[in-house]
Amino acid sequence: MDFRFTDEQQLLAESLKECLVRSITEADIQKSYETETFPMDAWKALAENGFLSIGAPESMGGVPADVTTQVLIAYLVNKYGGPLAGFLTLGLTTMRDLEDFGTPEQQEMVLGQYIEGGTPMALGMSEPNAGSDSSGIQTSYVSQGDKVIINGHKHYNSMASQCDYVLLTAKDAAIRNPYKSMTMFILPTNTPGVRITDLPKLGGKSPMHICEIFLDNVELPKSYILGKEHNGFPQLMKNFEIERTVAMAGALAVAENAFEDAAAYSKQRVQFGRPICENQLIQEKIFHMKMKVELMRNMLFKVAWMIDNKMDVRVDHALCKYYCANAANEVVDDALQVMGGVGLVGNHRIMRYFCETRSQRIGAGSDQVMIFSTAPQILMDF
Numbered sequence: 263m264d265f266r267f268t269d270e271q272q273l274l275a276e277s278l279k280e281c282l283v284r285s286i287t288e289a290d291i292q293k294s295y296e297t298e299t300f301p302m303d304a305w306k307a308l309a310e311n312g313f314l315s316i317g318a319p320e321s322m323g324g325v326p327a328d329v330t331t332q333v334l335i336a337y338l339v340n341k342y343g344g345p346l347a348g349f350l351t352l353g354l355t356t357m358r359d360l361e362d363f364g365t366p367e368q369q370e371m372v373l374g375q376y377i378e379g380g381t382p383m384a385l386g387m388s389e390p391n392a393g394s395d396s397s398g399i400q401t402s403y404v405s406q407g408d409k410v411i412i413n414g415h416k417h418y419n420s421m422a423s424q425c426d427y428v429l430l431t432a433k434d435a436a437i438r439n440p441y442k443s444m445t446m447f448i449l450p451t452n453t454p455g456v457r458i459t460d461l462p463k464l465g466g467k468s469p470m471h472i473c474e475i476f477l478d479n480v481e482l483p484k485s486y487i488l489g490k491e492h493n494g495f496p497q498l499m500k501n502f503e504i505e506r507t508v509a510m511a512g513a514l515a516v517a518e519n520a521f522e523d524a525a526a527y528s529k530q531r532v533q534f535g536r537p538i539c540e541n542q543l544i545q546e547k548i549f550h551m552k553m554k555v556e557l558m559r560n561m562l563f564k565v566a567w568m569i570d571n572k573m574d575v576r577v578d579h580a581l582c583k584y585y586c587a588n589a590a591n592e593v594v595d596d597a598l599q600v601m602g603g604v605g606l607v608g609n610h611r612i613m614r615y616f617c618e619t620r621s622q623r624i625g626a627g628s629d630q631v632m633i634f635s636t637a638p639q640i641l642m643d644f
């Protein structure tokens with residue numbers, strides 16, 4: 263069994279890390295949190311160096327990439343790029359949808375500007391009455407000739423107020439069956455009738471806004487339908503596995519950074535006349551953190567490899583999502599314990615991690631969704 267990345271992947275990883283370290287420092291990241299401003303200059307640097315075109319269709323000047331390579335990119339941008347990961351995760355996720363279901367015109371409209379350092383497409387699925395149950399949406403549309411009129415309300419939409427487009431789900435008001443009435447739309451956020459506001463969130467100020475979208479008689483040409491009309495639900499399910507795997511690259515990166523910060527701090531912090539790392543109670547935490555980070559890495563890249571090899575990941579991707587989300591929270595919590603007050607007072611990045619990592623257990627399919635959607639599948643083998 264060969265766990266190594268290919269030479270091309272290693273070269274890509276080195277040049278991406280170099281670009282990130284050069285373009286965005288921890289001080290820049292801190293500033294972007296304080297001012298709640300996305301670091302657009304660093305984002306443009308990723309585009310100028312060609313990193314945003316990896317995975318985009320070749321017809322648009324993109325470079326083909328497998329899921330393993332995309333997960334590697336997501337991991338590195340989360341590890342070294344702070345909030346840049348917010349845009350990148352949306353970009354990688356919606357790139358798949360555009361490639362699988364989009365017309366060449368739609369790909370050009372959304373991806374054309376994205377790979378040049380524009381914004382990704384935000385995700386507009388969740389609603390006040392439709393969270394885990396994404397089939398329960400109430401946002402609806404009526405057809406009028408070659409256009410539709412959309413009304414409804416979305417919430418918890420990551421960075422929607424900072425993006426030029428939203429991938430929106432809405433159901434045809436004329437069809438009752440929720441699985442046969444959902445349609446995906448590409449919604450330009452400057453369309454008349456669209457109002458987007460930012461919501462408060464755990465941890466306070468952040469350059470990655472979580473939003474609410476109000477849709478009041480929004481008129482869209484039918485050419486803005488992504489994929490087939492009424493085929494939105496199966497389309498939504500198709501790329502969930504990749505979306506969750508890419509999201510867990512963020513869990514791994516943050517857990518690894520937290521572990522590294524805590525390990526370094528434990529060697530430097532002296533109490534009772536010796537570094538705290540010399541106490542076995544601290545060493546136990548270091549050992550457990552390291553073990554969990556390694557297990558996360560193994561599960562994550564195994565699932566990416568399985569997807570690339572066209573294997574069934576219905577069970578494995580859910581095990582990976584559940585484990586990585588929970589292990590990341592445990593590692594960050596242990597790291598904060600090792601760092602004592604430094605993790606609670608001041609502006610160390612562990613404070614951001616502590617607040618942000620919690621959402622991994624809820625967004626993109628909660629712990630409970632991973633269990634109840636997969637346990638019956640596991641039991642089928644017995």
Ligand SMILES: Cc1cc2nc3c(=O)[nH]c(=O)nc-3n(C[C@H](O)[C@H](O)[C@H](O)COP(=O)(O)OP(=O)(O)OC[C@H]3O[C@@H](n4cnc5c(N)ncnc54)[C@H](O)[C@@H]3O)c2cc1C
Binds near residue numbers: 395627
């Ligand atoms: C930071 C963040 C970013 C997000 N970004 C986006 C985004 O960009 N776009 C978007 O569309 N959405 C986004 N979401 C929404 C996310 O997908 C939902 O929060 C998620 O699907 C859960 O929905 P909910 O919060 O309404 O919880 P609910 O579905 O109401 O669930 C509440 C609790 O009940 C549990 N539960 C629900 N059903 C069952 C069941 N059948 N059995 C057992 N337990 C159950 C859940 O696991 C959870 O613990 C984001 C959420 C967060 C927190």
